[in-house]
Amino acid sequence: MATGSVKIDVHHITRVEGHGNIVVDVKNGQLKQCDLEIPETPRFFEAMLRGRPYMESSHITSRICGICAIGHATASLRATEKALGVEPSAQTVLLRKLNFHGEMLDSHILHAYMLVAPDLLGAPSVVPLAKAAPDVVLRALRMKKLAGDLCAAICGRHTHPIAMTVGGFTHFPSKADLEALRQRLIEARADVDATVELFQKLKIPAFERDTEYIALSKPDEYCFIDGVIKSTDGGSWPVEQYRQVTNETCVKHSSAKRTRHQRESYMVGALARVNVNFDLLHPKAKSAAGALGLKPKCVNPYMNTVAQVIEIAHCVEDSIQLCDVLLSRGVTWEEPVAPARLSGEGVGACDVPRGTLFHNYVIQDGLVSGANCIIPTGQNLNNIEADMRALVPAILDRRPEEITLSLEMLVRAYDPCISCSTHMLDVKFV
């Protein structure tokens, strides 16, 4: 380790969504400061909900994020439905799962191909990568378009969905829509295989730090919607007890709240889900995990992108199965299930691309009187900082530019969505 001093100050980390800074200060070999600053302004979505009719919540909160709009809408609907005693139909549950896979695919492809692959392939961004490896970028665009078209068929459009409503849907895919989707998903298997082959060739940085991994879990399926909160440190909690898990606190250098559970920090997201729920992955996803060298419990945060590739394989296969089920039972036009009451409290939880998302609403006489949304990136911030504190001393012998790149790649591996959590990225070496 170098005994000298290193100051790193990355102001606005690139290829993440939102604004975050990395500030590292090492004096005489001693780490004095190692912060992930979140300077973004809080967005006050919870306050916007207060006083609004319950049926508006999913439309307002889907605006929290343009990438996870369906995730927010789904968590929001589940919170409202639980508050008002609404039990969605079996068809609604199936359509929501298929819709959710579309968003998971879109987000993971964007992150793995557009944001991470340039680092691993030595390109500064996706446009130079397109010149160097057009087939890779075209594949990514092709897969992303399929994901977007899937969402559009189910909920009208991917960004800010319009057909998802309390108790069901206001639009239904036709048999021809589902048959066309199924065919394109089957054709996309070749692109999934090529994605696994690409990430097999890429060198993921070697860095390990054990932490607590948290994800939603169900006994009979790889869980993205509902379920219970489960930890690799042991234990499970009903989603209604999310505050016992998240334990939010404030820190001076971040406008996003921090969380901790059974250790100083925990991780949510694709790697956490694969670690918690590996056995329930589709066999093709397990096979991809084998090919990519990921065995649970994997404690290398850079492997989060690999876990996303594994989930891409899972979501494509599970989407084909869901299309088969929907086609065999037939999709019928259903009226949304009406609320059983107009006052109550509910917690909706979904494992969205970046991790576990909670929406908690109190509704009185049909109007939202209280709301709390806990976003995945906020839950990962303490864990990213803990990784930075472990990583920096181990790489102090490298040039400052290399240290900076390693830290930026670490933050990017978490696929942070800073705008959504500010309630994040520039690296400052001061």
Next chain:
Amino acid sequence: MSSSSESGLALLAAPTIVLALGNTQRGDDGAGPAVLERLAAAGVPSGVELIDGGLAGLETALHLQHRRRAIIVDAADFGATPGTWRRVQLDEVTLEPPAEAPGLHAAGLREALLLGEALGILPPDIILYLIQPGPLGWEAALSDEVRACLDPVAAAVATELRGGGPPSAHS
């Protein structure tokens, strides 16, 4: 208006695409889709596909793949009075980068065209119909000035689609 299925896209893609961009919920940003509606209502020659690209993202580049000609209709601020429109070749203009560093939320037509160029999938002929917008607030309505230019723009595009040659710019 929907895009072609991905399978066999190269075979199915119409040689000419008219791609409208813009958010119909943001005032005059909806000018492009409104022109497209007029073209759809009047009918277009075979070999022409009309696509409402909505808010352009990087995937917009795929709409331009396997085409010979692309006509893009979009609201654009070129400092004229609202409702003024211009027909330009892509190589006649410079698309300015967004004021803020481009993030995922800011990827638009400029970024899609840069990506398409890097991928080598852009058609040889890209024509832009640019309409100067007025208000871009939260409203699903066009200003009188922009509404007045929709028929002339649609007529100019239709003439061009029928092989009538490029019209001159108007305001």
